[in-house]
Amino acid sequence: MTGRAVDGQIVVSSLTKAYPGFNAVDDLSFTVDPGRVTGFLGPNGAGKTTTLRMLLGLVAPTSGTATIGGAKYVDLQQPIEVVGAVLEASSAHRGRSGRNHLRAICIAAGLPLGRADEMLELVGLGAAGDRLFKGYSLGMRQRLGIAAAMLGDPSVLILDEPTNGLDPEGIRWMRDTLRDLAAEGRTVLVSSHLLSEMQTMADDVVILAKGRLVRQGSVSEVTASIAGALHIEVRTPQPDRLVDALGPLDAQVTTAADGHLLVTGATEDQVGEAAHAAGVPLHRLAAATADLEEAFLQLTHEGAEIR
Secondary structure (H helix, E strand, C coil), X not given: CCCCCCCCCEEEEEEEEEECCEEEEEEXXXXXXXXXXXXXXXXXXXXXXXXXXXXXXXCCCCEEEEEECCECHHHCCCHHHCEEXXXXXXXXXXXXXXXXXXXXXXXXXCCCCHHHXXXXXXXXXXXXXXXXXXXXXXXXXXXXXXXXXXXXXXXXXXXXXXXXXXXXXXXXXXXXXXXXXXXXCCEEEEECXXXXXXXXXXXXXXXXXXXXXXXXXXXXXXXXXXXXXXXEEEECCCHHHHHHXXXXXXXXXXXXXXXXXXXXCCCHHHHHHHHHHHCCCCCEEEECCCCHHHHHHHHHHHHHHCC
């Protein structure tokens, strides 16, 4: 299959990259769907960048496949029109302007030169297009990288740490831009260590630990699965009676430093019903909530331990 990807879906199947003594990527399988921002997460050394490089044909896999719209990257006739990628802050000739950098890519790819101006405006560099690259800040270089990735109007964007070096305004711009591009039906796969930002930017997440998949799903699904394993906080003036009332549930009850109870192994409803049946007054009954950072830390810790 050649040419533009039909639907832009990314499919990684049993992908492995072995080096002497270890596997950087180990039998990895996941999918990334169009119309959504997917966060690609994992600790340092989890295999994220190696996976992205195999997806883009820059590293040969030991086994397995990685396809975009059913095609390997090397089989795409016009890859710039299918995939836009930024694996590091944009690099360019220091004495060339941002506009001329983009125009050079257009000439090499057979694209209209006007695309350079359009993409500079898209990323907010219209006024800085004629400035020399050597005077660009890291944030401006990140924006120029996005502009270069978008020159071919690709259906797929693959970005490795695109928010690195951005200030809060730049991070917000990046978040809004990527969500807008996904809303147009594009596939957006983005790796980042900024988990709080991924919480608000991503629709789905793919989480790795030591080269293996530990969880894939929507952000809400992943965080809810962790929250279900967390404790319930209970405040009551009769803690001993409540502990006795929870006995039949086989729940685990511990006492926090301030005297309130932490219950695991039971639901809010079960705790409330047991307290009501025993006539124990409750001043607070609340399940702990998990965010993406908490889910990430727990999942990657568990994933590392199974190795």
